[in-house]
Amino acid sequence: MRAAVYEGPGNIRVEQVPDPEIMLDTDALVAVSHAAISGNDLWSYRGYGQRTPGSRIGREFLGVVQDVGADVRTPRRGDVVIAPSAFSDGTCEYCLAGLHTSCVDGGFWAEPGHDGGQGEAVRVPNADGTLVVVPRSLAGSWARLLPLADVLPAGHHAAVSAGVGYRKTVAVVGDGAVGLSAVLASRRLGADRVVLLGHHPERAELGQAFGVTEAVYGHGEAAIEQFMSVSGGADCVLECVGAQSALDTAIKIAKDGATIGYVGTPHLVEGLDLGSLFGRNIGLAGGASPARAYLPTLLADVISGRLDASPLFDLSVALRDVADGYVAMDTRKALKVGIGV
Amino acid sequence: MRAAVYEGPGNIRVEQVPDPEIMLDTDALVAVSHAAISGNDLWSYRGYGQRTPGSRIGREFLGVVQDVGADVRTPRRGDVVIAPSAFSDGTCEYCLAGLHTSCVDGGFWAEPGHDGGQGEAVRVPNADGTLVVVPRSLAGSWARLLPLADVLPAGHHAAVSAGVGYRKTVAVVGDGAVGLSAVLASRRLGADRVVLLGHHPERAELGQAFGVTEAVYGHGEAAIEQFMSVSGGADCVLECVGAQSALDTAIKIAKDGATIGYVGTPHLVEGLDLGSLFGRNIGLAGGASPARAYLPTLLADVISGRLDASPLFDLSVALRDVADGYVAMDTRKALKVGIGV
Numbered sequence: 001m002r003a004a005v006y007e008g009p010g011n012i013r014v015e016q017v018p019d020p021e022i023m024l025d026t027d028a029l030v031a032v033s034h035a036a037i038s039g040n041d042l043w044s045y046r047g048y049g050q051r052t053p054g055s056r057i058g059r060e061f062l063g064v065v066q067d068v069g070a071d072v073r074t075p076r077r078g079d080v081v082i083a084p085s086a087f088s089d090g091t092c093e094y095c096l097a098g099l100h101t102s103c104v105d106g107g108f109w110a111e112p113g114h115d116g117g118q119g120e121a122v123r124v125p126n127a128d129g130t131l132v133v134v135p136r137s138l139a140g141s142w143a144r145l146l147p148l149a150d151v152l153p154a155g156h157h158a159a160v161s162a163g164v165g166y167r168k169t170v171a172v173v174g175d176g177a178v179g180l181s182a183v184l185a186s187r188r189l190g191a192d193r194v195v196l197l198g199h200h201p202e203r204a205e206l207g208q209a210f211g212v213t214e215a216v217y218g219h220g221e222a223a224i225e226q227f228m229s230v231s232g233g234a235d236c237v238l239e240c241v242g243a244q245s246a247l248d249t250a251i252k253i254a255k256d257g258a259t260i261g262y263v264g265t266p267h268l269v270e271g272l273d274l275g276s277l278f279g280r281n282i283g284l285a286g287g288a289s290p291a292r293a294y295l296p297t298l299l300a301d302v303i304s305g306r307l308d309a310s311p312l313f314d315l316s317v318a319l320r321d322v323a324d325g326y327v328a329m330d331t332r333k334a335l336k337v338g339i340g341v
Numbered sequence: 342m343r344a345a346v347y348e349g350p351g352n353i354r355v356e357q358v359p360d361p362e363i364m365l366d367t368d369a370l371v372a373v374s375h376a377a378i379s380g381n382d383l384w385s386y387r388g389y390g391q392r393t394p395g396s397r398i399g400r401e402f403l404g405v406v407q408d409v410g411a412d413v414r415t416p417r418r419g420d421v422v423i424a425p426s427a428f429s430d431g432t433c434e435y436c437l438a439g440l441h442t443s444c445v446d447g448g449f450w451a452e453p454g455h456d457g458g459q460g461e462a463v464r465v466p467n468a469d470g471t472l473v474v475v476p477r478s479l480a481g482s483w484a485r486l487l488p489l490a491d492v493l494p495a496g497h498h499a500a501v502s503a504g505v506g507y508r509k510t511v512a513v514v515g516d517g518a519v520g521l522s523a524v525l526a527s528r529r530l531g532a533d534r535v536v537l538l539g540h541h542p543e544r545a546e547l548g549q550a551f552g553v554t555e556a557v558y559g560h561g562e563a564a565i566e567q568f569m570s571v572s573g574g575a576d577c578v579l580e581c582v583g584a585q586s587a588l589d590t591a592i593k594i595a596k597d598g599a600t601i602g603y604v605g606t607p608h609l610v611e612g613l614d615l616g617s618l619f620g621r622n623i624g625l626a627g628g629a630s631p632a633r634a635y636l637p638t639l640l641a642d643v644i645s646g647r648l649d650a651s652p653l654f655d656l657s658v659a660l661r662d663v664a665d666g667y668v669a670m671d672t673r674k675a676l677k678v679g680i681g682v
Binding site: 097247256266269270281284285286287290 | 435440603612620625626629631
């Protein structure tokens with residue numbers, strides 16, 4: 001079968017790879033219909049992280065169950081399923097606590113020994129714990145479903161971790177796909193005001209459609225000052241970038257006693273100055289988003305039509321052209337790229 | 342009047358200072374009956390922090406109201422009162438949210454322009470918001486009351502911030518007065534197991550009396566390994582030291598998804614490695630303890646006899662001998678020093 005393979009920084013190629021097979025009785029085989037390029041994939045593409053050349057890539061996919069192992073109870077052959085960015089058994093102490101990313105028997109797609117989502121098929125370990133069956137009627141609406149694999153739960157995780165709720169003033173740092181998802185999630189949770197700090201004024205219209213009440217564009221102290229004059233400080237700060245500058249900004253715009261919900265994978269982060277948090281009782285919560293924990297709840301709202309993150313996808317490519325998708329994401333020509341397999 | 346004055350590292354002297362006076366209608370004058378030496382005072386004594394020679398010192402005191410300004414409604418002349426480590430107006434947005442340390446009109450004792458607690462009298466700003474009247478019948482039990490000024494609320498703040506509750510396994514890092522108070526607070530909040538990580542085996546008996554179920558003494562990886570083999574990881578970690586090593590330990594002994602409640606004022610802390618928190622969803626909450634927020638609730642338990650932190654005081658000195666008290670704290674000969682004024 002064909003799959004995207006990481007061959008080094010800036011080099012993603014579609015290659016022939018071995019067909020996946022059921023290896024354990026708890027596995028399922030999923031024929032991928034649609035995949036997406038995630039921020040994590042992009043970091044790899046840019047040469048950060050530990051991905052070795054020749055390895056599979058892709059964390060977000062949607063597809064149809066081709067086959068299941070003898071012990072799989074829930075997904076059946078022919079079911080349309082969505083996979084969260086991490087697989088997990090659904091039964092361990094951490095899964096039961098809603099922290100599927102810490103599953104004792106889990107992992108992430110495209111890690112050594114596991115298929116990536118950007119390919120024709122994926123072996124899904126712990127299929128019962130991992131896959132979520134979606135209504136067949138939605139199977140055509142891939143762009144509404146695919147955000148559930150990662151970005152929408154990640155934005156939601158930031159919001160939940162920061163304590164977003166009714167009437168809160170929320171700051172979202174970052175106007176990438178996760179940041180914009182955090183806007184949707186914050187409004188869904190009842191936030192009164194959602195102030196977006198970003199670098200992409202061209203995404204303002206989309207932000208507004210998602211529920212941004214005020215937007216601040218720019219860098220450093222000037223942006224912070226503008227934010228403070230607009231809002232007077234944030235009750236909840238959602239850090240959706242993972243860079244030192246975003247973190248520094250998050251701390252400065254937080255009201256005393258606020259919690260920063262952070263879901264941006266830390267890259268190029270030197271460290272956190274605890275002194276800047278202590279006196280003001282600023283908390284820090286979040287981390288790698290346990291997408292599987294939130295997927296059913298968010299799916300229900302997608303099914304009902306209340307939640308629609310599909311406008312995040314502003315470019316769609318065929319699997320054979322996946323490299324073009326990476327270029328478009330890398331050059332910021334595309335916000336989020338879908339892949340038709 | 343006489344008061345302790347900081348004259349530089351290692352040099353605390355009792356000197357004649359001007360008598361305090363009512364300056365604002367919201368002030369009260371309190372004749373101090375008992376004071377204590379806090380960890381914060383000790384950091385100053387050791388030369389850390391920004392205290393300038395010639396400045397007052399002391400954050401914890403108990404006394405009798407001598408006089409009140411025209412606008413003071415609650416404390417009356419002759420009332421026995423306890424002062425939390427920070428003064429606050431009790432009416433601003435932050436005070437109403439329980440974050441009195443961020444009061445827009447507040448501050449800490451012995452900061453420039455304000456009296457320290459280790460002296461014969463103190464001008465108390467915002468007396469209505471700051472002072473808590475205690476039953477006259479308890480006036481003689483200074484050692485039961487004085488922990489309410491700072492260490493007991495600080496331990497409680499760590500516990501609340503870390504989400505301590507029924508059946509939780511709690512790790513307390515640090516067996517100083519705040520750490521031991523955190524033990525008391527954790528048991529009071531329903532923790533099943535409280536594992537103490539400390540450096541003072543001579544305090545083991547006191548720890549056990551306060552509710553420690555297991556104690557681990559030592560440094561670095563050996564202590565961490567021992568902790569993990571004893572407990573399997575902590576649901577809640579209470580960081581009650583404020584040093585880099587304590588923080589590093591706190592992160593390592595936390596279960597994935599746990600929150601570290603930190604109340605040790607950061608000293609000699611280089612920074613926090615976000616990468617060590619992110620993948621495991623470790624949160625960080627707490628900071629400077631808003632003692633005033635917790636004081637009434639904890640006082641009620643002190644009055645009823647359910648909560649007694651008086652054994653923390655293992656040395657009591659007269660004000661004229663306050664320097665001996667600092668030496669005893671500095672050399673770890675005393676855990677906590679009370680001062681009879």
